[in-house]
Amino acid sequence: MTTFAPVQTKAHNRTTHPASSSPQRGLTTTVPKEYVHRAVVTEVFLTGWESTDADSVTVTAQWPRAHTFYGPSAGFHDPLLFMETLRQTVPLLSHAVYGSPMDHRQIWEELSVTIEPEAMRLHPTAAALELHIRCSDIERRAGVVRRVRMAVTAVRDGHPLATATTSFTSHSRALYQRLRGGYADAEKAMANAVTLPMPLRPDLVGRDRHHDVVLAATDCEDRWQLRVDVLHPIIFDHPADHAPGMLLLEAARQAAQRVHGPTPVLVTGLEAAFHQYVELDAPAWVTARRAEGDDRVLVTVEQLGTVMFECAVTVHPAS
Incomplete structure (x- = not known):
């Protein structure tokens, strides 16, 4: 379970063009960062949306050729760019x-993704995406949406990129505070975060910088402590009262790479379930093992003896 918390911002005025002016065609911008719960506009990947019927939407996005955290490797875009793009659509x-x-919080329940590996290759220009989204199982209370399930088909420059399904719930600020109790204060939760343990060597988990490693060694080869760096500028783009979902997905990816060894692998699929919030004030433990008979790595995150997150990661040689 992970929450897409709203970013606290000052009110802003939306600029409108005079009725006599012609629309500027061919210009691209991002959607308002407040709509995707990002504090920094450069971290917004979505560029627009259009409702095609009552419960169908086409969302456009653009990926940079380089990124400080979701950077390319072995000639491929980072597949977690797609996961973050999906997260922003919620x-x-x-x-x-x-x-x-705008003060409602969206809570991720589950996520299933299949990616075409060839579609992730780097091109000389930025990647242009379209996400065709069909919403179902829509629940409302007092006219306000409470739960949505999304089926997504994504194309890149007109070619198949990925398919995905995901579901989320949406709660008012008051309800969220009741659910979270004493943990609802994000700044207090971050101040009480556990001390960061030393990271694994970056090359063991497909990284090149220590501060991007989210796993720390333990006495067991297939078990690591989750490193929750509340000062990381991408993972914690804004204050959060629990470990963000993208941190858990990154931990699953790094665990899958560690299990497969030093040869780079590309995530081409995952099945994730967010059961409970991973709190910041207690250690969390990541375990991974190969599934029998296929290329999946089964990853769990436990805290205080309870499984909080599960993810089956499918990988493909990055060659």
């Missing part, structure tokens, strides 16, 4: 399409 649909108030 609050976008909640707020912009279904009208949830």
Whole structure:
């Protein structure tokens, strides 16, 4: 379980063009960062959306050829760029399409993704994406959306890129505070975060910088402590009262790479379930093992003896 918390920002005015002016065609911008719960506009990958019927939406996005965290490797875009793109569609649909108030928080329940590896190759230009989204199982309370399931088909420059399904719930600020109790204060939760343990060597988990490693060694080869760096500028783009979902997915990816050894692998699929919030004030433990008979790595995150997150990661040689 992970929450897409709204970013606290000052009110801003939306610029409008005079009625007599012609629209500027061919210009691209990002959607408002508030719609995707990002504090920094350069971390917004979505560029627009259009409702095609009552519960169908086409979302456009653009990936940079380089990124400080989701950077390319072995000639491929980082597959977690797609996961982050999906994550951004959750609050976008909640707020912009279904009208949830901006202080509502969206909670990820589950995520299933299949990626075409060849579609992840780097090109000389930025990647242009279209996500065709069909929403179902929509639940409302007092006219406000409470739960949505999304089926996504993504194309890159007109070619198949990925398919995905995911579901999320949306809660008002008051309900979220009741659910979280004493943990609802993000700044207090971050101040009480456990001390960061030493990271694994970056090359063991497909990274090239120590501060991007989210696993720390333990006495067991297939078990690591989750490194929750609340000062990481991408993982914690804004204050959060629990470990973000993208941190858990990154931990699953790094664990899968560690299990497969030093040869780079590309994530081409995952099945993730967010059971409970991973809190910041207690150690969390990541375990991984190969599944029998296929290329999946089965990853769990436990805290205080309870499984909080599970993910089956499918990988492909990055060659």
